[in-house]
Amino acid sequence: MNRHLLRADAGRTIDPAPPESHSRMNAAIEFCLRASTNVPALQAVADWWPRWKSTAATRATPIEQAIAGGFDADRLGWAFASGYQATLRALVPDLPEGSLVALCVTEEAGNRPRDIRTTFSTQADGGVSISGSKRWTTLGPDSTLLLIVGALARAGTRPALKVARVAANAPGVTLHAMPETRFVPEVPHASVSLNDVRVGADALLPGDGYEACVKPFRTIEDIHVTVAVLAYLLREARQRDWPAAFSEKLVAAITALSDLAGSDAGAPSTHVALAGALRWVDALYAEATAHWASAADDAGAVRWQRDAKLFEVASAARLQRTAKAWERLRG
Numbered sequence: 001m002n003r004h005l006l007r008a009d010a011g012r013t014i015d016p017a018p019p020e021s022h023s024r025m026n027a028a029i030e031f032c033l034r035a036s037t038n039v040p041a042l043q044a045v046a047d048w049w050p051r052w053k054s055t056a057a058t059r060a061t062p063i064e065q066a067i068a069g070g071f072d073a074d075r076l077g078w079a080f081a082s083g084y085q086a087t088l089r090a091l092v093p094d095l096p097e098g099s100l101v102a103l104c105v106t107e108e109a110g111n112r113p114r115d116i117r118t119t120f121s122t123q124a125d126g127g128v129s130i131s132g133s134k135r136w137t138t139l140g141p142d143s144t145l146l147l148i149v150g151a152l153a154r155a156g157t158r159p160a161l162k163v164a165r166v167a168a169n170a171p172g173v174t175l176h177a178m179p180e181t182r183f184v185p186e187v188p189h190a191s192v193s194l195n196d197v198r199v200g201a202d203a204l205l206p207g208d209g210y211e212a213c214v215k216p217f218r219t220i221e222d223i224h225v226t227v228a229v230l231a232y233l234l235r236e237a238r239q240r241d242w243p244a245a246f247s248e249k250l251v252a253a254i255t256a257l258s259d260l261a262g263s264d265a266g267a268p269s270t271h272v273a274l275a276g277a278l279r280w281v282d283a284l285y286a287e288a289t290a291h292w293a294s295a296a297d298d299a300g301a302v303r304w305q306r307d308a309k310l311f312e313v314a315s316a317a318r319l320q321r322t323a324k325a326w327e328r329l330r331g
Contacts, residue, residue, distance in 0.1 A: 025258055028064045029251060032071045032231055037239035041074045045100075045142040045188060048078045052085065053098055062090035063227060063261040067254065070228030071235045075300070076307040077184035079232035083225030084138060090220050090261070091213060092147065092205060102143035102168075104134040104192050105214055113158045113210050118150040118194060120162055120204075128204065130164060130172075130197040140190025141177045143168045148194065149209050161209035164199055172197035183309040216265035218317060222274060223261050226281055230254045233288050236300065242291045246284075253281055271325035278318065285311060 042048045055072055056065040069082025088101045095101055109115035118132025130150055137146070146166045151159035166173060174193040181189065205213065234250045236242075257277055263270040289308065292301040 024060055024064060025255070028059070028067045028258075029254060032067065032234050032254075033238075033247075033251070035071070037235050039072055039074045039235070042078060042186075044186065045081070045139065048073075048081060048186075049100055049142065052078075052082055056085070057097065062086040062224060063258050065089065066224040066228040067231045067258070070231030073228070073232045073235075075186065075303050076229065076232065076310065077186040079228045080184055080225055080310065081139065081187050083228030084221065086228065087217070087221040087224040088147070090224060091217060096145065099145040100139060100143050101145045101147060102137045102140045102190075103147045103149075103213075103217065104137045104140075105149045105217075106134060106136045107132070108135055111214065113151075113161055113214075116149060116151045116159065116161060118148065120150040120152050120164065122152075123198070126201045128164060128199050128201065130166065130194050130199065132194050134192040134194075136178075137175075137190045137192050139188065140168075140175050140192060141188045143175075143190075146173070146192065147205075147213070148192075148197075149214060161214065163205040163209040163213045165203045165205070166194075166197060166199055170197055170199070183307045211266075218314065218321070219265045219271065219274065220261075222278065222318070223257050226278065227254055227257050227261075230257070230281065230284070233284070236288075237291070240291070240295070246287060246291065249284055249287075253277065253284060257281075268325035268328040271321050272329070275318070275322040275325075282311070 040047075040051075042051070051072060052069050055068045059065045059068050063086065066083045066086035069086065070079040073079040073082060085101065088103060089095055091103075105111045105116075107115055107117055109117070118130065118134070121129045121131075123129055130148060132150060134148070137143070140146075144167070146168050148164045148166050149161055150164065151161055168175065172195045174195070175190045176193070178189045178191060181187075230250050230253050234247055234254070237247045237250065260270065260273055260277065263273070285308065289304065292298075292304045295301045
């Protein structure tokens with residue numbers, strides 16, 4: 001169902017989810033309620049990535065990959081990483097299987113269209129030369145494929161943006177590992193330098209890079225990462241014998257967000273519904289924190305307290321997105 005998200009941004013109709021997708025979703029959630037809760041403790045991307053590839057290969061849709069990857073995570077960091085990879089596969093459905101993908105948007109000035117200084121220059125052979133730099137790329141140090149956002153020269157205040165697939169080891173690409181973050185430190189980040197990186201015309205994704213990729217990314221990421229985190233909490237709740245009522249609420253939230261994953265990522269009604277769902281999820285996070293408090297010396301509890309700051313990231317952008325959605329609906 002997620003393959004229609006980009007089409008929706010172009011004003012096309014979203015097909016209703018076929019009955020088999022509901023059956024698969026039921027199976028994905030039942031797996032989380034029946035499967036063993038014992039998962040290995042993983043310390044680095046090199047340990048997590050092979051497991052995620054294996055898990056994702058058995059799931060038909062990105063939202064199912066997010067659920068399975070979150071459930072298989074022994075900590076919030078790997079749940080986030082699983083949701084992030086699922087997000088990019090929902091955003092760009094034909095990504096190569098087995099590629100660890102990173103989206104490269106943010107530059108020194110920010111991530112708005114006018115902030116993008118990375119340039120795409122068309123060459124005589126029809127290919128493109130890419131030059132510029134990216135300040136912050138999640139999973140960048142371990143990535144094998146980069147989605148680079150760059151600007152084509154155009155008159156006017158806002159440049160035309162495009163997105164190009166670029167191999168992380170392509171000539172002219174340099175990844176600079178960044179220091180660990182204070183929360184989810186297992187998930188690495190990198191800055192990226194691009195010096196006359198040559199790609200063919202077929203490396204460019206169709207459509208406007210901002211409207212088709214950058215703009216819907218946050219909405220799609222909020223859905224898939226949140227579902228992955230909820231699945232992680234569901235496994236922890238079962239393993240630690242937390243109250244069944246809490247698990248029931250987690251399942252309800254996973255189901256609601258999974259259904260929302262099939263909606264138009266650009267529609268104001270989607271943003272309003274997502275805002276309501278995330279408020280509900282915030283309450284579940286607070287409830288999880290209370291449950292963790294009863295095992296304060298547990299390594300999982302310590303990590304949760306450290307990593308819960310992740311939920312504050314981009315909160316201002318979400319509020320702005322919701323306010324704009326209400327303006328559109330009232331306009």
